[in-house]
């Protein structure tokens with residue numbers, strides 16, 4: 001390269017030429033902004049269609065609907081609306097939603113404002129009734145403090161058609177919709193993925209579950225979840241080992257090394273105890289060999305005395 005060549009490379013770009021090039025590219029359909037805008041508009045139209053066509057009469061067994069502070073993972077500290085489903089296909093020894101895993105109650109307990117007496121709707125709950133409760137909660141939220149909606153459980157993906165219809169109906173409210181799931185049902189995730197914004201996926205450890213988990217299912221789950229925004233939560237008991245965590249970290253890194261991962265020491269129950277503080281530091285340190293965003297975080301709603 002000669003000195004003159006370098007000068008011409010370093011010269012500032014001709015702005016008019018750049019503008020003309022963008023315009024010409026746009027006319028030819030290659031302008032990235034045009035393409036992105038068209039994709040967003042198409043997505044919006046599709047969401048509107050899904051919301052209009054959603055079967056409002058579908059029903060599923062719910063446990064409760066209320067608003068509180070999210071106590072786990074990426075949205076910890078944010079106020080959310082929680083729609084809690086009944087039933088779960090796992091059976092974690094530390095489960096803190098045992099009420100949601102027994103027979104569904106005859107009525108769903110709902111609370112429009114924290115600290116205010118609740119009311120009920122019939123169970124199994126119709127999509128239409130749930131929408132009504134969510135709107136009632138939002139009506140009381142004059143400060144717009146509510147950040148997002150959490151579809152939680154139990155395991156919401158045991159009712160994929162209902163979750164899809166409900167999420168489609170909730171979308172016009174313009175709050176992000178997060179699915180909290182045990183991360184073991186990739187086929188069902190596929191059915192709802194188009195209607196949700198965030199996936200909060202658990203990665204259950206064999207040691208803490210006391211049995212081997214379906215490795216292929218959780219890998220596929222995480223791969224599919226990449227089509228939306230996703231983060232992973234790993235509940236740690238005093239049974240967790242470095243070896244199994246190394247394996248789990250490698251599986252997550254193979255999908256996305258930048259995926260946020262939350263190491264959550266179990267809140268002590270009769271069936272499980274958390275690791276010690278030094279172990280938690282070590283478990284995070286070995287994660288950082290492969291992953292970029294790993295945080296140790298307990299359940300803060302328990303500290304705050306909230307649901």
Ligand code: SF4
Pocket residue numbers: 088089090091092094095096097153154155182
């Ligand atoms: S996946 Fe969640 S709801 Fe199901 S048993 Fe485990 S902790 Fe409980």
